[in-house]
Amino acid sequence: MNDEIKADKILDLKDLPCPIPVVKISKGIKEVQIGQVVEAHTTDPGSLTDFPAWARITGNEILKTEKGDKVFKFYIRRVK
Amino acid sequence: MQTLYYVILVPMTYLAFAVFFIGTGLRLFTIYRTPKYPAALQIFPEKHPGRLWAIHDALLLPTIRKHNPLLWVFLMLFHIGFFPLIIGHIELFREFGIFQIIPHEVFPGRGFVGLILCLSLLFFLGRRFFSPVREISTPGDYFLLILLFLAALFGSQMDWARRWYGYDALLVENYRDYLLSLLYLKPELNFAVLNSGHAFMLVLHVFFANLFLMIFPFSKLMHAFTSVAMNKLRRG
Amino acid sequence: MDQNIRNDLLKLFRENLSRAMKLYLETCSRCGLCVQACHVHASMPQLRYIAAYRAEIIRKIYQKYFKAQGSFFPRLSEAKELNDDALQELYEVAFSCTGCRRCMVYCPHGIDTEMLMSMAKLLLVGARREPEMLSLLADTSIEKGKSLALFKKDFLTGIKSLESRVIEKWKCPAGQAPIPVDVQGADILYVPLSGARSIIPAAAIFNAAGRNWTLSFFEAVNFGAFLGDPARTRLILERIIDEARRLKVKKVVACECGTAFRVMKQLSGKQPFEVVSIVQEMARYLREGLIRVNRSRCNGPITYHDPCQIARNGGVIDEPREILRHLAQDFREMSPDPAYNWCCGGGGGLVAMGEDTLDFRMKSARVKVDQILATGAKIVVTACENCHTQLSDLNDHYKMGVEIRLLSSMVADALVGPEETASTNPEKQTLRETTRIPA
Numbered sequence: 001m002n003d004e005i006k007a008d009k010i011l012d013l014k015d016l017p018c019p020i021p022v023v024k025i026s027k028g029i030k031e032v033q034i035g036q037v038v039e040a041h042t043t044d045p046g047s048l049t050d051f052p053a054w055a056r057i058t059g060n061e062i063l064k065t066e067k068g069d070k071v072f073k074f075y076i077r078r079v080k
Numbered sequence: 081m082q083t084l085y086y087v088i089l090v091p092m093t094y095l096a097f098a099v100f101f102i103g104t105g106l107r108l109f110t111i112y113r114t115p116k117y118p119a120a121l122q123i124f125p126e127k128h129p130g131r132l133w134a135i136h137d138a139l140l141l142p143t144i145r146k147h148n149p150l151l152w153v154f155l156m157l158f159h160i161g162f163f164p165l166i167i168g169h170i171e172l173f174r175e176f177g178i179f180q181i182i183p184h185e186v187f188p189g190r191g192f193v194g195l196i197l198c199l200s201l202l203f204f205l206g207r208r209f210f211s212p213v214r215e216i217s218t219p220g221d222y223f224l225l226i227l228l229f230l231a232a233l234f235g236s237q238m239d240w241a242r243r244w245y246g247y248d249a250l251l252v253e254n255y256r257d258y259l260l261s262l263l264y265l266k267p268e269l270n271f272a273v274l275n276s277g278h279a280f281m282l283v284l285h286v287f288f289a290n291l292f293l294m295i296f297p298f299s300k301l302m303h304a305f306t307s308v309a310m311n312k313l314r315r316g
Numbered sequence: 317m318d319q320n321i322r323n324d325l326l327k328l329f330r331e332n333l334s335r336a337m338k339l340y341l342e343t344c345s346r347c348g349l350c351v352q353a354c355h356v357h358a359s360m361p362q363l364r365y366i367a368a369y370r371a372e373i374i375r376k377i378y379q380k381y382f383k384a385q386g387s388f389f390p391r392l393s394e395a396k397e398l399n400d401d402a403l404q405e406l407y408e409v410a411f412s413c414t415g416c417r418r419c420m421v422y423c424p425h426g427i428d429t430e431m432l433m434s435m436a437k438l439l440l441v442g443a444r445r446e447p448e449m450l451s452l453l454a455d456t457s458i459e460k461g462k463s464l465a466l467f468k469k470d471f472l473t474g475i476k477s478l479e480s481r482v483i484e485k486w487k488c489p490a491g492q493a494p495i496p497v498d499v500q501g502a503d504i505l506y507v508p509l510s511g512a513r514s515i516i517p518a519a520a521i522f523n524a525a526g527r528n529w530t531l532s533f534f535e536a537v538n539f540g541a542f543l544g545d546p547a548r549t550r551l552i553l554e555r556i557i558d559e560a561r562r563l564k565v566k567k568v569v570a571c572e573c574g575t576a577f578r579v580m581k582q583l584s585g586k587q588p589f590e591v592v593s594i595v596q597e598m599a600r601y602l603r604e605g606l607i608r609v610n611r612s613r614c615n616g617p618i619t620y621h622d623p624c625q626i627a628r629n630g631g632v633i634d635e636p637r638e639i640l641r642h643l644a645q646d647f648r649e650m651s652p653d654p655a656y657n658w659c660c661g662g663g664g665g666l667v668a669m670g671e672d673t674l675d676f677r678m679k680s681a682r683v684k685v686d687q688i689l690a691t692g693a694k695i696v697v698t699a700c701e702n703c704h705t706q707l708s709d710l711n712d713h714y715k716m717g718v719e720i721r722l723l724s725s726m727v728a729d730a731l732v733g734p735e736e737t738a739s740t741n742p743e744k745q746t747l748r749e750t751t752r753i754p755a
């Protein structure tokens with residue numbers, strides 16, 4: 001599936017306590033150029049709601065969410 | 081000089097008392113008019129009844145006893161010293177039988193109360209010059225202690241002179257005449273109060289004490305009236 | 317600083333002055349007793365980490381603008397102008413204070429430095445100088461609540477994915493949802509964090525105890541409180557209150573998060589439900605025999621770190637010890653006693669600011685490390701996610717070689733059915749004999 005969206009940066013946010021995934025994605029997104037894509041891996045189901053809410057607040061775009069068995073993958077494009 | 085003495089002993093004294101009572105009243109009023117904080121502020125573990133423990137905390141300063149015993153000794157001496165002091169001043173108006181439960185000459189404490197107060201004040205002042213208390217002190221903290229020290233020193237001087245050196249040109253009767261005349265709003269300064277060799281001590285004592293009374297409501301001295309309430313917040 | 321901005325900030329200041337705050341602002345006698353109280357100062361003896369010094373900055377601004385003395389004799393109290401430098405100072409003192417309120421234990425007047433720091437934080441929010449990350453987290457949290465409809469499906473998917481792991485810990489009867497959501501008329505509304513760790517063990521425990529419970533859509537942690545912003549604190553809190561009222565629950569159980577528990581308990585006001593911590597619930601289940609645990613599952617010396625917001629500031633002190641009496645064979649109390657427990661150094665939003673504060677958090681909590689090591693415990697249990705994260709960081713940084721655990725996961729891992737030999741009634745002697753270690 002990765003063939004459609006190519007990530008410029010991969011963030012491993014697995015097994016991190018609340019609210020560190022959101023903290024790290026906020027930092028991580030600033031490390032890529034506008035228009036580039038970050039791929040974030042989380043294990044916490046909380047991120048399924050945290051990330052979309054975070055994206056709305058920060059104005060970034062979640063291109064796709066893959067809900068695997070254990071790991072969730074987010075493809076996020078830096079817009080601002 | 082006589083005019084200056086008069087100004088200090090009469091108008092300034094009236095003013096000082098007015099400022100003290102009105103100021104303290106207003107200050108408490110403005111604080112208590114402010115809405116309460118909506119949540120509990122207590123800390124745990126708790127002990128019941130909170131009200132009594134709050135009084136206990138405010139009067140016996142258990143946390144200071146535990147963490148700074150030397151300071152606690154001086155603080156207790158100092159604060160307890162205020163009781164005989166206040167009784168002594170009341171007796172300068174009139175003797176009350178009840179105070180004579182422990183028989184004493186006016187002023188109670190044979191001069192040692194004043195001495196203890198002065199020494200404690202010197203201790204408080206001294207520790208303000210050392211780290212870390214120095215760094216958190218403001219100029220006002222020093223002035224307040226100096227002011228109190230001066231008031232206490234000149235007040236005690238008069239007591240010491242009578243008690244320890246047999247000085248008899250300025251006696252309890254003379255103070256009593258002066259103070260009662262103030263109380264009955266017919267201020268009158270008798271000869272001893274104005275002209276005896278120690279009159280200047282009286283005037284200085286009254287001057288500093290008046291300043292103290294006037295500053296009281298606007299300073300951290302208000303803790304005398306607020307500490308129980310604050311400890312109540314902590315005790316819940 | 318622009319005069320308009322200053323006026324706005326002063327307005328904010330005035331509007332948020334409570335009676336307690338005024339008492340605290342006007343009464344400090346600068347006795348210096350609180351110098352020894354603060355873990356930050358104890359670990360790094362710098363002036364600005366003294367509780368009274370922190371408070372003085374806000375107090376001096378108060379003197380300048382709200383007190384006659386400050387305008388007539390500004391030098392006496394060193395009244396301070398509210399400008400950019402002052403804001404910078406406020407930032408430094410307020411966001412290095414974890415709000416543990418240990419200083420309140422020492423102060424002869426009981427001055428609450430945390431509350432004065434919350435005023436500092438409020439001014440920083442007003443001036444838009446608050447930590448960006450906390451602000452973002454608070455807004456994200458609020459957004460999640462506002463657009464619940466949008467996120468509901470994903471939320472439910474996420475919860476579903478946890479079910480098998482709950483069942484691993486405790487099999488619930490067929491037909492019963494391992495993690496019930498949105499149950500009208502449930503007895504308990506459990507408010508978790510946005511993380512599996514706070515959901516799975518709790519779910520297993522509620523199921524084992526046979527409770528009629530439901531999971532909240534919202535997360536318990538209140539980033540508004542970390543931020544010191546009363547408006548956002550309320551927004552985040554209120555939707556939980558609304559949910560509890562809508563579902564008509566009798567009890568709201570806060571997960572292991574100190575701030576969440578304290579905010580919910582103390583700021584909810586009078587409600588038809590009561591607020592308790594999961595720690596209190598677990599203790600009750602054990603006490604009443606609703607759940608049983610196997611004590612042999614945890615070996616080695618154990619100590620308990622009291623999260624400040626749950627113990628000193630929330631009053632839950634005996635319950636965790638009661639639970640550990642069921643679990644631990646060798647429980648060791650930290651010295652000298654819970655009232656003087658050192659803060660882990662991660663409160664006040666410092667942990668939530670992540671790596672930015674890591675260096676400070678490690679340096680400022682040295683005394684906590686010493687306090688833990690002195691017990692000789694190999695397992696450090698706590699009941700707050702925030703403390704857990706900070707203690708884990710300390711463990712790595714200082715190579716403490718201990719294991720950091722959350723109380724709920726300890727209980728969930730030790731759950732046993734009635735058929736197994738369980739220790740529901742530990743011998744009363746254990747606490748006496750093993751808790752008091754020589755200082």
Ligand code: SF4
Nearest residue numbers: 344345347348350423
């Ligand atoms: S202990 Fe209390 S009164 Fe003393 S300096 Fe600290 S805050 Fe002020």
Ligand code: SF4
Nearest residue numbers: 354413414416417419
């Ligand atoms: S609340 Fe805690 S961190 Fe803040 S000043 Fe007091 S002791 Fe220090």
